[in-house]
Amino acid sequence: MKKLLSSIPEAPMNVECMMNDLDFRSMMSREKFEELAQPVLERAKAPLAKALAEAGVSVESLASVEVVGGSSRVPALMRILRDFFGREPSRTLNATECVSRGCALNCAMLSPIFRVRDFEVIDAFPFGIQFTWEKDGEPTTTVLFERNGPIPSAKMLTFFRNQQFTLTAAYTEDSPLPEGFDRTIGTFTIGPPAHVPSDSEAKAKLKVKVRLNLHGVISVENAQQIEEEEYEETVRKAPAVVDAEPMDEPMAEAGADEKMNDAAAAGESGAASAAGPSAAEQNGQADAGSADAAGAAAAAAEGDAGPMEADAAAAAGPKPAAEEVEVVKKKRTKKLAVPHSAQTAGLSQAAVQALIEREAEYALQDRRQEETNEKKNALEAYVYSLRDKLAVQLRPFATESEVASLTELLDHMENWLYDEGEDEKKSVYVAKLDQLRAAGEPIARRHLEAAARPTAAAHLAATIDRLKAAATSSDAKLAHIPQADKDQVVTECDKAAKWLAEKQAAQASLRQTDSPVLTAEDIRKREGTVLRFCEPLLSKPPPPPKEEKKGEAKPEENVEAMDTDAGGAAAEAMDAGEEAPPSAGKGPQPTSVEEPMEA
Template identity: 35%
Template sequence: MSVVGVDFGTLNTVIAVARNRGVDVIANEVSNRATPSLVGFGPKSRYLGEPAKTQEISNLKNTVGNLKRLAGRALSDPELQIEAQYVSAPLVDINGQVGAEVTYLGKKEQFTATQLISMYLSKVKATASAELKLPVSDLVMSVPAWFTDVQRRSLMDAAEIAGLKLLRLMNDTTASALGYGITKLDLPTAEEKPRRVAFIDIGHSNYTCSIVEFRKGELTVKSTAYDRHFGGRDFDKALVDHFAAEFKEKYKIDIKSNGKAMVRVQAAAEKLKKILSANSQAPLNIESLMNDVDVASMLKREELEALVEPLLKRAAVPLEQALAEAKLKVEDIDIVELVGGCTRVPALKDTIQKFFNKPLSFTLNQDEAVARGCAFSCAILSPVFRVRDFAIHDIVNYPIEFTWEKSPDIPDEDTSLVVFNKGNVMPSTKILTFYRKNPFDLEAKYAKPDQLPGKINPWIGRFSVKGVKSDEKDDFMICKLKARLNLHGILNVEQGYYVEDVEVEEPIPEEKTEGDKKDPDVSNLNFHSPPPLVSPLVTSNEPQSKRPRLEEILLTTSKAMDAESTPKMRKVKKQVRKGELPISAGTSSLDADAKNAAAEAEAAMIMEDKLVADTEEKKNELETYIYEMRNKIDDQYADFASEAEKEKLKAKLEASEDWLYDEGEDATKAIYIAKMDEIRAVAGPIVQRYFDKVEAERAAAQAAADA
């Protein structure tokens, strides 16, 4: 079983694997350690990753980038107008989800963002599998901390469609923090002051700052703040706008009217930007950009900084917010770690350094830290690896509330409750208690829609609780629902059951249990007195490997019972679980049928791509064989064929070559194999005689040596 971590970036994707007792970033088929996050479509197959990049300029309308930013979004969302600028294929609406329209296999096709991402993840899977020489299934993938339920579910569906088992969607900065912490042997103990590290990730499209506390064996995210529209692409865009205006003036060309020219200037601008991180000025030259015009220009670092001034002015905002939300001061931060390509920009480094008033730390590989952290997380979650215990406490970024219809039997009942608050620990489970005589529904949604990206619908899911009825005495059923904000950061109501109050005798606990000590929330599990009827009782715990799971806390009695001394007993009212309450859930995840259909379609496309690749390989083999035989027949095979045989073989080679460049240009795999066999039939006896001679010489030499 494989252990894989994937940093699915807006621009590039990095894949790390656990092997040889460590974590390595792997190279793709062209030996790059980062793969363009792009998918393209052609007349015969798809182009995924590197080939999509190679084809991009000649295939703009059928190439889709910016994939991650499209996950779970609707085309009608005004924010999609920003995103559309970074996608060369036309975006379309597909039943409320954004997708792209492309020409594939000669036909116009529409694919949703989820499908496009699943295609890309198929490629990630193939890359990892080729490197590991193992089938790949389990992985942990990174996600911006600000992604909402619908965006996360889109990525999860995409992974499933690609045949991957996503063990965790991990927030980018949390992944970096894990990679940092798990390798440190000098973290403070539980009694000491924690080490506080600010992780700042500025990538191609977004900027995140998390303040994280480390103690031996655990990390706790104290706050996460972000600017969802801040990254390298904003620099690139400012540069392209600048050069577009300059070239219009200087060369009378309008690059904005020419897709290819735009992409070429974009690529040159990105290169120029990177040079300006190291040098104070840099040139930009493009030959025959459009209308046969060569362009040449120059830019100084200060000029670039002036072009992105509005952006740079916002650069300290996420830092201020993160600190404020963590209720910490600048002096409280011990270390400032930078990751993400855009943190190489000197003006940003300056701002961050001035803000924290301390030297910046680059101990993590800026481009690979997130992928490495994800691989560590996958190793922790995978049964095949043993990893040093390391607990990860992430944080809830958007408050989530439940709403329900008032029970006709409880007139003064509330009808909504914020169950997960911003800043709460994530993952986390909360038990909701309802007093009901009939089946009922509840709905989950984000409580503060204005905090969400763009116009994302705050709705998360609807949960119908079945099997609820009153007892013989027409008393309420005490219904317990387990709401979990899980490892992926998505919400589910995972389980429902009902309980009855019973009087039991139990020993009086002498000591606090381990769970009580570690987690104050657990001690709130107060089921001994009947809960008020006005609102559901919410209890919670944050399960962790070391702690008793929620079930155990509810169903077993105190640990003190193990003691040999006879404990003092007391009578208490306890709630005893009596049976299950089935729950049917409706969320934004694809239903099983849709997922299966998409997975089948994906598998068929993979087969198609493979057939095209195999056919191409056979064609290349045939071509190579023709050249090789043509050279050898007058060289090492010359003494092993009669003139007539030579003539025959040469004629066959020439005919095959003519065929290859004519009707054989676009044949099937089987035909290329057959053509190869035809040549082999003619060449075979000649090659055999040659090898017989070589073998005889070798045997003679061996005999001489042995003698």
């Protein structure tokens, strides 16, 4: 009525068999319907006011009001919306498809397969979530995610602990949960932290990241231990410049011993000037200077030109001194993963197993009920079917007493089905159905035998004629079969024909209401017996032909003819002036080669 009266001012109402097989018909106007539905329509104002209050906006601050859904076509509801918001609601969107289309677009935005234009969609979570933990032996509760806050969202919690602790997540008191719904979400266990003894006063700094995902599921994403450690770092200073001291030139006229002493002295002074003031601080550079001095002394001992090296060192001018280093202490932050686990609200394993068993029991009950209904329907269908057939098809095959007793039984069974047997067990319906079939099947069997017997008898007679014709035939294909086997086939066929004639005569002397003495199944069995006896005798394969012995000489005339043919071919080749082909069996013929003429 709501749908009809939304488009027309008056609509008919029809209720068939409302009471005592009486139908109800009347007319309902839109005004009368709105008057009757006024208490329900007034309830639409409460969620409107609640939505404005939770959003923190007023009616005056709204830019527009869009209405979607099938109920937006109800005139009374549109009038209530107009009075509440003080403006005409807009209906520019497809009222029945806009939500599904928006869901499809959001799915495409989330999917990595489809590429669509991104729209910023901020979804609000209608529930608030708070976390509770112990601090100094007392519980502390903090609302981590406010009600109607955006999702997805993540928050970071910082704790100072030296042992394992737990966080309990629950819905806030203002969350609109169903009546009796448990507000506890779950318990998250954090820790213990590493490298911190639980009995010490030192505490580790722990950071716990909590995430509320797009689906409104809360979880602890990770937990980290923050540690600060000192380390030493070597820093290089700017190098200083030192002037090199000039070296005295050795006298050219000095002897060999004097040259060697001067060269050694020049090497030591050069090493000292190269080492600079930091040679005493760094052992590596001091060792290098000693090696240079030793090399210079060796060169002087071997007779090298020491004054030339001294001149080169003097010409180089001032040299930079070795770099100085300084050890500086610094701090760095290291993050260590902390173990964490979650125990969300749910059923225990025993409770889950009990529910599984209960579900299996319900499924068994449903299957048992379905089977019971099937047997009940089968009994009802058999009652109607047998009654109809007993009046037409089965009437010639039943006696008057059988018809009367069976009709009475069918009436009694029908009355029982709609009275006492309305709700019975499966075994009861099966027993009743077997009782009816025991009374009706003999009559139905007579009818079936009367229809199938002539066809089976004609098929047996045709088989007998076919086998006898094959046994008495003079066909060359059957000439190899012994006459004794053919006589056995004829004898077996005559026995089967005689049996069929006797049984048909006995059946013809009975009435249709009597039990048959010849059934179609008996005729088919007799036909199978005849075929199993006769067909192997008539299908014997013929004996194989005699094989000629290998190496037997061929007739002489054939050989002579072959020789004549070969000789004729050679003669024809000679007449044509060509080389005759070699005769078969005579080997290759010599080839003549002409000698070249002398010049």
